[in-house]
Amino acid sequence: MTRKTPRKPPLVADKRYSRTAGGTAKSARSNAKPKPTKKAPASSRARKRRTTARRKGGGGIGGFFRRLIGGILRLIWRITWRVGAVVCLIVGLWVGYVYTSLPEVSAQLDGRAQGSVTMLDRNGDVFAWRGDQFGGVVTTETVSPNIKNAIVATEDKRFYRHFGVSPRGVASAVRINLSEGRGPLSGHGGSTITQQTAKLLCLGEPFDPKSGMTESQYEAKCRRGTLQRKIEEAIYAMAMELKYTKDEILTIYMNRAFLGAGARGFEAASQRYFGKASSDVTPAEAAMLAGLLVAPSRFAPTNNLTRSQNRADVIVGLMEQQGYLTAAQAQQARDNPAQLSQAAAERAGGYFADWVMSSGPEYFTRNTTEDVIIRTTLDRRLQAAAEEAMQFIFQEKVRPGSKAQAAIVVMSADGAVRAMVGGRETKVAGAFNRAIQAKRQTGSAFKPFVYATALDLGASPLDVVVDEPFCMTIPGSGQWCPNNYTNRHYGSVTLTDALKDSLNIPAVKVSEKAGRDLVRQVASQFGIESDLALGPALALGASESTLIEMTGAYAGILNGGSAVTPYGLTELKLLGDRDPLMGADGGIGERVIQKQAAEQLIWMMEKVVSEGSGKRAALPGWQAAGKTGTTQAARDAWFIGFTAEYVTGVWMGYDDNTPLTGVTGSGLPAEIWHETMVRVHKGLDPVPLPMRAPIAPTQPQPAPSGRGKSLGDVVDNVLRDIFGGGGGGNNRPPQVNNR
Structure with missing residues (x-):
């Protein structure tokens, strides 16, 4: 009699996930033998590698150069960010060092190397100025808003938005210089008001008469436009932005700026040209004063009133474009241009004032370090009579x-x-x-x-x-x-x-x-x-x-x-x-x-x-x-x-x-x-x-x-x-x- 072999249960795949115990399924799965796969032919594998390589851009000569360039760029980037980080650290330390050396605002307002002489005629009226005239400290609050607006509109319309240096302004200035056939740093400088103030302060280096350097040589040194000097100005400007508020920087600028005819600051210039305080100037007068910043001697109204008025018209246009003047106010300023005061029109006393300066004590006239008031014998009616007779x-x-x-x-x-x-x-x-x-x-x-x-x-x-x-x-x-x-x-x-x-x-x-x-x-x-x-x-x-x-x-x-x-x-x-x-x-x-x-x-x-x-x-x-x-x-x-x-x-x-x-x-x-x-x-x-x-x-x-x-x-x-x-x-x- 034959014995029957018991029938084997059918193979049933383990469930991937167990509803009762997740560990059972995972265990079974780990113990299960991998299902053998059929190996692809060698030719198929080669084609697959070539396809992958082409997708990655690394195939052929072109791929080689692309990989080379990519590697170079990655190297440059690694070097650049590291160098940049070092430069930023150096600049930060430099700015911090300059920051610690900056004095209070009040010490920056009157930096004249010599004093001034104001001359009065026999009636006690001002008719002449000599030396560096400083009319007194003005601030953004005491000066006429027309002056403040004219300065910003003319010199730096983004003054209240940048950090002391304007890359956009520098790039624009370089482009203009190159288009006009000059060097990138020659001509237009792209300097912000803060940078101009740094230049006026000569980067904190005061004039020392004992140095053997004349005042004109000192000022030429402060104005030099080398690349190194530009970098130093930028550092000083950023330090000023940290130390002072925007209005304080503008205050320094308004008191330090040279505006022609010996006038230092907008108060002195307002008195010099218009015979009035800077708080009372009209938009037309403010535009004329702001127009002097670019070239004080050339645009001084005492040298050429018409040229100064034409320059002021340009400033009025800028003030209108930037919203500081309405169209009606701008037109009124154009229709009523600024006029010189009588004393300014007389060219500061001419020969008589020169004679008084040469005949008076030198330490109170030609080389004074004080602000001096001199009353004179001049009769302006008689002076006009002599001049008219000569001309006739x-x-x-x-x-x-x-x-x-x-x-x-x-x-x-x-x-x-x-x-x-x-x-x-x-x-x-x-x-x-x-x-x-x-x-x-x-x-x-x-x-x-x-x-x-x-x-x-x-x-x-x-x-x-x-x-x-x-x-x-x-x-x-x-x-x-x-x-x-x-x-x-x-x-x-x-x-x-x-x-x-x-x-x-x-x-x-x-x-x-x-x-x-x-x-x-x-x-x-x-x-x-x-x-x-x-x-x-x-x-x-x-x-x-x-x-x-x-x-x-x-x-x-x-x-x-x-x-x-x-x-x-x-x-x-x-x-x-x-x-x-x-x-x-x-x-x-x-x-x-x-x-x-x-x-x-x-x-x-x-x-x-x-x-x-x-x-x-x-x-x-x-x-x-x-x-x-x-x-x-x-x-x-x-x-x-x-x-x-x-x-x-x-x-x-x-x-x-x-x-x-x-x-x-x-x-x-x-x-x-x-x-x-x-x-x-x-x-x-x-x-x-x-x-x-x-x-x-x-x-x-x-x-x-x-x-x-x-x-x-x-x-x-x-x-x-x-x-x-x-x-x-x-x-x-x-x-x-x-x-």
């Missing part, structure tokens, strides 16, 4: 293109200078001042001092001197024979006629008889400090002098014979002080000749104007006295004279000593004097001159020889007049012998 004569009487120059000084009898014009260009400052700097031969304008000496010795204006051919032997030079301007001789003439007609031979005779040394002494005591000629040509004005010296000497005649020192400063004090440090630096000095002699000389000089060579200078309704002067070949022409109120001197000539054509002292200089004095005396009531007419002699009088003349003196003088000369009427005239 040159426009109406001088041929176009002429390079001839002229100068005018107007003063009171005590030497107080009321007006000064040092050249034809009247609206200037810092120019060559012919009124005080040009030493020129005086010609016959010197003759009053010859006659002053004779009158003081007792001579009379009616004394007689013989005008005849005359020669002298000068030791070491030989024979010298002066001649008259007309080449004629007039016989016996009075001293008055000799002066009135500007005769040369009588002047030489009077000088020689009075004593050449005494004439030199009298002229020197009257204030002619220049070296005076030693020979007999002294009487004919062979010596050189300045216009202000000669005018001051004539003022001594007007005031009764006492010397004067011309002056322009009456009071000097420091800003904020009540008591002055010094008073007037000139005025009436010691007596030179007797009052009677001075009054008689004035009488003689009045005849010069009313009857003689100075007739063109005559003033309607006023008594006037004066004297013409012309040197050899008309290289210099003078007219100096006075009324009871004012003394005025006029010089005319060429700077290079070229002879004037058809000009003598009795011509154009007398006309300039006339035009000046007509304007000066406008509105004044006529006052007679302090002159004394001589008593007519009972018998003819010879030329003077001294006080208390005896009969023997009279006879001796008569013999001298008769026999003291002779010969040589055809000799050439001396170097100076004209009217």
